[in-house]
Amino acid sequence: xxxxxxxxILARHAGRNRVTPGELISARVDVVLANxxxxxxxxxxxxxxxxxxxxxxxxVILVPDHFVPNKDIKSAEQAKEMREFAREQGLTNYFEVxxxxxxxxLLPEQGLVGPGDVVIGADSxxxxxxxxxxxxTGVGSTDLAAAMALGETWxxxxxxxxxxxxxxxxxxxxxxxxxxxxIGDIGVEGALYQAMEFTGPAIDNLSMDGRFTMANxxxxxxxxxxxxxxxxxxxxxxxxxxxxxxxxxxxDPDAAYARVITYDVTKIEPQVAFPHSPDxxxxxxxxGNVEIDQVVIGSCTNGRMEDLRLAARVLARHRVxxxxxLIIIPGTxxxxxxxxxxxLLGVFVRAGAAVSTPTCGPCLGxxxxxxxxGERAVATTNRNFVGRMGxxxxxxxxxxxxxxxxxxxxxxxxxxGEVT
Amino acid sequence: xxxxxxxxxxxxNIDTDVIIPARxxxxxxxxELARHCMEDADREFARKVQPGDIIxxxxxxxxGSSxxxxxxxxxxxxxxxVIARTFARIFYRNAFNIGxxxxxxxxxxxxxxxxxxxxxxxxxxxxxxxTTGAEFEAKPIPPFMQEIIAAGGLIEHVRRKFHxxxx
Numbered sequence: 322x323x324x325x326x327x328x329x330i331l332a333r334h335a336g337r338n339r340v341t342p343g344e345l346i347s348a349r350v351d352v353v354l355a356n357x358x359x360x361x362x363x364x365x366x367x368x369x370x371x372x373x374x375x376x377x378x379x380x381v382i383l384v385p386d387h388f389v390p391n392k393d394i395k396s397a398e399q400a401k402e403m404r405e406f407a408r409e410q411g412l413t414n415y416f417e418v419x420x421x422x423x424x425x426x427l428l429p430e431q432g433l434v435g436p437g438d439v440v441i442g443a444d445s446x447x448x449x450x451x452x453x454x455x456x457x458t459g460v461g462s463t464d465l466a467a468a469m470a471l472g473e474t475w476x477x478x479x480x481x482x483x484x485x486x487x488x489x490x491x492x493x494x495x496x497x498x499x500x501x502x503x504i505g506d507i508g509v510e511g512a513l514y515q516a517m518e519f520t521g522p523a524i525d526n527l528s529m530d531g532r533f534t535m536a537n538x539x540x541x542x543x544x545x546x547x548x549x550x551x552x553x554x555x556x557x558x559x560x561x562x563x564x565x566x567x568x569x570x571x572x573d574p575d576a577a578y579a580r581v582i583t584y585d586v587t588k589i590e591p592q593v594a595f596p597h598s599p600d601x602x603x604x605x606x607x608x609g610n611v612e613i614d615q616v617v618i619g620s621c622t623n624g625r626m627e628d629l630r631l632a633a634r635v636l637a638r639h640r641v642x643x644x645x646x647l648i649i650i651p652g653t654x655x656x657x658x659x660x661x662x663x664x665l666l667g668v669f670v671r672a673g674a675a676v677s678t679p680t681c682g683p684c685l686g687x688x689x690x691x692x693x694x695g696e697r698a699v700a701t702t703n704r705n706f707v708g709r710m711g712x713x714x715x716x717x718x719x720x721x722x723x724x725x726x727x728x729x730x731x732x733x734x735x736x737x738g739e740v741t
Numbered sequence: 742x743x744x745x746x747x748x749x750x751x752x753x754n755i756d757t758d759v760i761i762p763a764r765x766x767x768x769x770x771x772x773e774l775a776r777h778c779m780e781d782a783d784r785e786f787a788r789k790v791q792p793g794d795i796i797x798x799x800x801x802x803x804x805g806s807s808x809x810x811x812x813x814x815x816x817x818x819x820x821x822x823v824i825a826r827t828f829a830r831i832f833y834r835n836a837f838n839i840g841x842x843x844x845x846x847x848x849x850x851x852x853x854x855x856x857x858x859x860x861x862x863x864x865x866x867x868x869x870x871x872t873t874g875a876e877f878e879a880k881p882i883p884p885f886m887q888e889i890i891a892a893g894g895l896i897e898h899v900r901r902k903f904h905x906x907x908x
Contacts, residue, residue, distance in 0.1 A: 358808065362769045370900055370903065393767060462835075464834055513830065685766075704805060706756045708762050709758050
């Protein structure tokens with residue numbers, strides 16, 4: 322019996338020839354990551370352990386991204402605590418405001434995660450790095466503190482679900498729509514404790530940015546990790562970025578899967594997840610007349626170049642609807658610069674959008690676009706739970722950047738075909 | 742450990758944003774977090790919950806964000822134990838790591854109503870509804886997790902690995 326890519330990566334990091342689903346293993350980690358919300362707790366726990374230094378100052382990565390630029394005094398204190406710890410430990414990968422990015426956009430861009438890696442992060446969307454063929458999963462601050470000291474952690478080896486996406490993507494259908502459609506199909510606990518392995522011709526043809534979006538939202542189906550076996554596109558992406566040795570792995574043809582689910586993507590429309598769950602999806606054509614107050618384009622899910630280009634394509638020669646605030650947040654400083662050079666920021670500003678420095682901000686109702694009671698937002702983010710973007714009586718509708726941009730122009734949930 | 746308290750029931754997919762909204766994540770002080778525990782699901786909960794009370798959730802309890810502030814808020818509010826049909830995986834780890842006992846038991850979830858008095862034996866996994874007299878058996882805690890609990894939580898477990906002994 323062969324192994325899945327997830328099992329192979331875990332086996333190699335556990336010093337084993339093979340592992341099987343359900344087994345508990347202790348595994349070496351290549352990278353551990355925390356942000357300004359989760360790091361302060363992890364640092365507190367790390368200090369309790371009593372060791373002086375982290376296991377490797379090159380592999381413990383701290384990124385202030387959630388409540389920065391500091392939104393209030395308490396957030397400033399948390400960011401300061403993390404910054405001081407990074408200095409004290411001589412961490413090579415601490416990224417300051419003005420040079421940083423949303424962690425899950427930043428780490429792959431900077432080549433800090435590579436194929437075959439095991440990555441844990443005190444952030445649930447750490448699963449994003451599955452897009453480069455890494456095993457990556459979110460943990461809490463205490464697990465992270467232990468790994469900061471040990472350079473290892475324990476895992477239960479997950480069973481894998483294989484998703485096969487057949488066919489060519491229709492116009493305006495993106496990685497976001499594939500993952501929303503999938504979550505809508507299997508539900509928010511459809512992959513609980515399991516690995517989601519994305520395969521098939523539509524994935525082969527999907528851009529890296531689209532793949533990041535898909536792996537990013539695996540957690541919204543309850544998955545431990547999402548993963549896409551590296552191909553030439555992946556190797557082209559990581560070459561020149563990842564400075565460490567990395568290993569390109571693939572699932573064996575006779576690997577065992579808990580389930581195999583096949584979708585014909587030619588039948589998938591742009592999707593919208595209605596409040597208050599990412600699995601409450603429907604095609605945009607079935608959205609009805611939903612008037613909106615705000616649109617957010619950005620986040621670790623959809624804050625990359627392709628997302629901004631897609632939004633600009635829709636917004637060019639249009640103005641944001643008078644009743645709508647459009648907030649656009651490039652995922653990293655590098656993406657911000659590239660969007661500037663490509664003229665995208667000009668398109669956004671002329672359309673009447675507010676463009677921000679990178680931050681998670683509004684996605685989790687932190688700052689930079691918090692909603693009032695009764696307000697509705699279309700967002701390219703990942704969660705639309707009660708109170709996620711602000712008041713518990715506000716509503717978030719999840720969509721791709723083209724749908725979000727079209728909705729900003731028309732003041733209601735709209736298909737991009739309606740404005741271009 | 743024998744725990745006894747009043748049950749507070751919640752539905753399926755109780756996410757960590759509901760358990761502790763991100764607007765309160767500019768601190769990691771359990772007492773402060775506890776004041777807003779479950780706020781977006783039940784505004785009265787934090788004010789009315791009594792030490793020892795037990796949360797009974799449905800499927801996928803603790804889904805969403807990895808924030809450890811969620812089990813910390815629950816523990817800080819005095820809740821002694823969470824029983825659910827299933828737990829989201831990051832929450833599951835976090836709860837053990839910070840010393841909040843949690844048990845998976847679908848039968849207990851079906852057999853406990855809000856306000857019932859409940860007794861939980863964390864060692865055996867036996868759950869009693871003292872109001873109705875019904876008894877349930879929870880899934881035993883995996884051996885690996887028992888080791889961490891025996892060490893007094895994950896951090897003590899790591900201290901032992903480094904042979905750092907007691908403080």
